Amino acid sequence: MKHIFTLLSFGLFMVLFSCSQDGPKLSETGLIPLPNQVADGSGSFLLTSEAKIQLQGEDPKLAGIAEYFNTSLSAASGYRLPVGTDEGTIKLQVEGDNSQDESYELVISESEITIKGKSAAGVFYGVQTLLQAMPVEVFGTALIQEAIQIPAGKIVDSPSYAYRGSMLDVARHFLPMEDVKHYLDQMAHLKLNYLHLHLSDDQGWRIEIKSWPNLTALGGSTQVGGGPGGYFTQAQYQELVQYAADRFITIVPEIDMPGHTNAALASYGDLNPGINLPDGNFETITKSIEKAEDEFKGSNITRQAAELYTGTEVGFSTLDTDLELTYQFIDDIVREIAAITPGPYFHIGGDESHVTAKDDYVYFIERVQKIVQDHGKTSIGWDEVATSQLLPGNVAQFWALEENAKLAVGQGNKVLMSPAKKAYLDMQYDSTSRIGLHWAAYVELDSAYLWDPATYVNGISKSDILGVEAPLWTETVENRVDMEYLVFPRIAALAEVAWSPGSSRNWNDFQDRIKVMGQRWDIQGIGFYKSPLVNWE
Numbered sequence: 001m002k003h004i005f006t007l008l009s010f011g012l013f014m015v016l017f018s019c020s021q022d023g024p025k026l027s028e029t030g031l032i033p034l035p036n037q038v039a040d041g042s043g044s045f046l047l048t049s050e051a052k053i054q055l056q057g058e059d060p061k062l063a064g065i066a067e068y069f070n071t072s073l074s075a076a077s078g079y080r081l082p083v084g085t086d087e088g089t090i091k092l093q094v095e096g097d098n099s100q101d102e103s104y105e106l107v108i109s110e111s112e113i114t115i116k117g118k119s120a121a122g123v124f125y126g127v128q129t130l131l132q133a134m135p136v137e138v139f140g141t142a143l144i145q146e147a148i149q150i151p152a153g154k155i156v157d158s159p160s161y162a163y164r165g166s167m168l169d170v171a172r173h174f175l176p177m178e179d180v181k182h183y184l185d186q187m188a189h190l191k192l193n194y195l196h197l198h199l200s201d202d203q204g205w206r207i208e209i210k211s212w213p214n215l216t217a218l219g220g221s222t223q224v225g226g227g228p229g230g231y232f233t234q235a236q237y238q239e240l241v242q243y244a245a246d247r248f249i250t251i252v253p254e255i256d257m258p259g260h261t262n263a264a265l266a267s268y269g270d271l272n273p274g275i276n277l278p279d280g281n282f283e284t285i286t287k288s289i290e291k292a293e294d295e296f297k298g299s300n301i302t303r304q305a306a307e308l309y310t311g312t313e314v315g316f317s318t319l320d321t322d323l324e325l326t327y328q329f330i331d332d333i334v335r336e337i338a339a340i341t342p343g344p345y346f347h348i349g350g351d352e353s354h355v356t357a358k359d360d361y362v363y364f365i366e367r368v369q370k371i372v373q374d375h376g377k378t379s380i381g382w383d384e385v386a387t388s389q390l391l392p393g394n395v396a397q398f399w400a401l402e403e404n405a406k407l408a409v410g411q412g413n414k415v416l417m418s419p420a421k422k423a424y425l426d427m428q429y430d431s432t433s434r435i436g437l438h439w440a441a442y443v444e445l446d447s448a449y450l451w452d453p454a455t456y457v458n459g460i461s462k463s464d465i466l467g468v469e470a471p472l473w474t475e476t477v478e479n480r481v482d483m484e485y486l487v488f489p490r491i492a493a494l495a496e497v498a499w500s501p502g503s504s505r506n507w508n509d510f511q512d513r514i515k516v517m518g519q520r521w522d523i524q525g526i527g528f529y530k531s532p533l534v535n536w537e
Helices: 002-022 061-077 120-133 177-189 234-245 262-267 289-296 324-339 358-374 383-387 402-410 445-449 480-487 490-499 507-524
Strands: 037-047 053-056 090-094 104-108 113-117 148-157 163-169 194-198 250-257 345-349 378-382 395-398 414-417 465-472
Touching (some): 053 061, 090 120, 104 120, 113 120, 163 177, 163 490, 177 480, 194 345, 194 465, 358 378, 378 383, 402 414, 445 490, 445 507, 465 490, 480 490
Parallel strands (some): 053 090, 090 113, 194 250, 250 345, 345 378, 378 395
């Protein structure tokens, strides 16, 4: 009997030893973004329903991180791990109270897993790395019958930039709550921490403003191509803000102005200076802006609501920068949105305002910045805003003109890097892409990856940069399928640009790791673009 028991024990040891040796090394699990330091260990941790999660530290967000971890695994594992403070084989530990420190340390041995961070955010990012270290099947819904094998090793990691974001344009084509939440889920997996929502444009107004109800009743009723449009109530917006916060993502609302405002001008004719041409016949604008000003601006003109617009041309609309009602309108909007936005930033747009005279544009931006500041927020604007005098701390988002970005830096302000030739997710991959635009460039996966924000613009160094953001404009995006096609896999490349030091990034290595990420997307049913530059098989 003792002999049989010995054989069985030896056999069990051999099975466990075999399991611990057959899987990939930690450094081979397709980690994106690439951690700063990865050291492979010996053996594996075998995760079963017998494991427990131990919370160490006083941060109340630890419980939410444990719940997130359990929810992420439960469909594939079939169980939820007990959570407590007494003991556990998976330890989540906050060692300090520095919310700005997003670094973490992940240690995996055969007996336990420890994730340490100086903030809850750091622990959350360690959890994302831990999930990626597991077999890709944990991202699916099919039940995994055996123990989940996690390679042993140690990771020490921290981000290069504090702001790592993406933008969703829900104005050109409206994307509903479920799609935005889906996007937030994928952003969290890649350690992105800001979602910029482009909530207004010529084609639609997408956020309820209770003091100006026609903005959504009329301005939110259509979209590019003439579809039904849509908008978020303030309660729905707050739900998105909380959903994002649970994933350590901050929402940045944008109300684009003084241009890109036809939806507002169609909703309230008293705001319309009368120089926009919403029928799209922009070639008929033969007068100079100065002559247009003489004819249309002033308080004694007869103002009429603009027609709703469903095209894709830009630059034809503007708010009246001399009208006091304009600034009451903006103050009401900023006040209502700021009150339900806990994050520090409010995006004021400022791009492509081609029919706003230069002096009027500068006056407008400087006055609107003050309104935003009065409501407790910091302004971000597209790089054109740097042609005005920026308030201290305000941010210029570089998308087009390097000289504008340099103007911001010259004023002592930070730049958010979103160069259209590298970071715009709405650009086509190549001439065969089924949707997308290519006015800036064709942006294949290698192009999205092979650039360094700190050296992209001469005269702008890493210390001048707040972070990196990848925008998705939706002129050609009608639904989640379209969104996924243009976003994935490029968002993973841009997430790595924002997180990992340029000196450690390598295109050949990324090709191997993105292949594993593609398997995760496949198992989740994400219809990503399978770039021919990667051997996805």
